Amino acid sequence: MIRSLWQVLFGITLIVISILLYFTQIEIFHAPRDTFFYFFQDLAFIPIEVLLVTLILNKLLNMREKRTMLNRLNMVIGTFFSEVGMHLLKELAEFDHEIFSVKSDFIVESWWTEAHFSASAKRLQNYVYTVNYEKGDLRTLKTLLQTKRDFLLKLLENPNLLEHETFTELLLAIFHLTEELVMREDVTSLLPADGSHIETDMRRVFAILVVQWLTYMKHLKAEYPYLFSLAIRTNPFDEKASVIIK
Numbered sequence: 440m441i442r443s444l445w446q447v448l449f450g451i452t453l454i455v456i457s458i459l460l461y462f463t464q465i466e467i468f469h470a471p472r473d474t475f476f477y478f479f480q481d482l483a484f485i486p487i488e489v490l491l492v493t494l495i496l497n498k499l500l501n502m503r504e505k506r507t508m509l510n511r512l513n514m515v516i517g518t519f520f521s522e523v524g525m526h527l528l529k530e531l532a533e534f535d536h537e538i539f540s541v542k543s544d545f546i547v548e549s550w551w552t553e554a555h556f557s558a559s560a561k562r563l564q565n566y567v568y569t570v571n572y573e574k575g576d577l578r579t580l581k582t583l584l585q586t587k588r589d590f591l592l593k594l595l596e597n598p599n600l601l602e603h604e605t606f607t608e609l610l611l612a613i614f615h616l617t618e619e620l621v622m623r624e625d626v627t628s629l630l631p632a633d634g635s636h637i638e639t640d641m642r643r644v645f646a647i648l649v650v651q652w653l654t655y656m657k658h659l660k661a662e663y664p665y666l667f668s669l670a671i672r673t674n675p676f677d678e679k680a681s682v683i684i685k
Contacts, residue, residue: 461474461478508599508602510662511599512599512602512603512606513655513662515594515597515600516603516651516655517655517659517666518594519591519594519606520652522587523583523587523590523591523613524648525652525673525675526583527583527584527613527644527648528648528649528675528676529675529676530575530579530580530583531570531575531580531641531645531648533574534570534571534572534574534575534638534641535568535569535570535571535574535645536569536571536574537569538568540566541562541563541566542676544559544653545649545674545676545677546674546676547559547653547670547671547674548671549660549667549668549671551660553657556653556656556660559653560650560653563649563650564646564650568642568645568646570638570641570642570645571638572637572638572641573634577620577626577627577629578626578627580620580641581620581621584613584616584620584621585617585621588617591610591613591614592614594610595607595611605650605651606651608647609644609647609651612640612643612644612647613644613648615640615643616637616640616641616643616644619636619637619640620637656670656671669682672684
């Protein structure tokens with residue numbers, strides 16, 4: 440309320456000063472016709488000025504702000520993959536023995552173009568994940584998610600993530616899978632119905648995680664080539680990958 444009153448008084452003061460200056464000009468130069476002519480000329484330009492400021496300039500500022508926000512989000516996503524994402528991808532792949540059919544889409548190369556990324560993303564989105572809870576090590580998966588739960592929670596508390604629906608959805612799916620595993624003391628002797636439920640949760644995480652990882656790799660190639668270089672040299676799906684530059 441006090442701030443609004445200050446703005447009103449400030450506006451009135453500026454208007455009064457402007458009126459006094461116009462009257463002073465008339466008194467000094469005795470040319471009211473010229474004064475009113477230039478006054479209406481300036482007044483006629485106000486709509487154009489409003490157009491320039493509110494539409495064009497405001498749009499440019501919003502675009503810049505959005506780009507800055509997306510860069511911050513990608514930094515958060517990068518931290519996620521370094522701490523959890525890549526480990527989680529590798530663990531979930533152990534439960535899907537059919538993943539070899541699209542394994543080439545996981546092996547991102549330095550020469551990939553945008554067309555390669557798009558084609559790979561399309562194939563991975565259409566791939567039907569055949570997760571089997573008995574094929575991998577649920578205890579290792581449970582331990583990984585349990586130890587990283589505080590880290591994931593801090594990510595979810597980041598207000599900027601509200602602007603990234605897919606990544607937020609991924610975190611929520613991971614949290615749900617974590618809770619399902621943590622609530623079960625022994626994950627090595629699940630009943631068939633229970634195991635099927637866990638498989639559904641793993642498929643949900645796996646499908647979103649894969650697409651998000653590929654999108655992140657595409658971002659690194661475009662914006663941070665040095666980070667992209669390290670990412671492809673430490674790709675867990677590439678048996679030939681080596682951090683050593685030869």
